[in-house]
Amino acid sequence: MIVWLASYPRSGNTMVRIICNKVYGLQSYSLYEERPWENGQENLASVMGSAGQVTEAGLDELRGRPEHCLVKTHGLPLDDSPALCLVRDGRDALVSYVHFIRTYEPEMAQRFTFEQMLRLLITSRDHFGGWSDNIKAWRTRIGTVIWLRYEDLIRAPQAELERALRQLGVDPWPTGEPVDFAELNRRWPEFFRKGEIGSWHEEMSEELHELFWQHHYEPMCWFGYRRIPDQVA
DSSP states (O other), X not given: OEEEEEESSSSSHHHHHHHHHHHHOOOEEESSOOOTTGGGSOOHHHHTTEEEEOOHHHHHHHHTOSSOEEEEEOSOOOSSOXXXXXXXXXXXXXXXXXXXXXXXXXXXXXXXXXXHHHHHHHHOSTTTTOHHHHHHHHHHSSSOEEEEEHHHHHHSHHHHHHHHHXXXXXXXXXXXXXXXXXXXXXXXTTTSOOOOSSGGGGTSOHHXXXXXXXXXXXXXXXXXXXXXTTOBO
């Protein structure tokens, strides 16, 4: 059985996979290319407990298994398999995503300024459906969906993840030490940049903030996110 680990980029998906592996000994697959232990060295994919990229044929095989198989996706729903959906304040997620793109896709950094890229992500549906439509697609799909807010995950990672997994029928048993975000930041500072709540207001202009609310008002309200900086319901 597949259990999707679904999210718009930069919303905690990798963090969840690391906790699943390091604390509970649970491996996970991905729809995207991953190479754990590349060149014989421990890398981020190995710390996540990555079982590697899964193809369309591989998904059919995982659906037929009796055990729960965790599969990462940033895309729109492909079926009605149970899903753990991660959501983060869209302002923080988009600002973080701009930094990610500028770090890992340098050709984009040469074509667009930070503000231009942020404006594009706010208004575009080309990146995994756009922040709002990605969330709407998972919220309205047929099938079990358990939501986990990034802000709650950061505050109480093990407790919140255990709650969500148990609601999906996964029975996690701690076998390792808690995950320390500071340590992840030390080892992979480009990927785990800040992890802070509300840091968007340092990098999003008032004009772009207004534009963001014009495009993403409804999903923000669904999950208790407010216009006032750092205020989360």
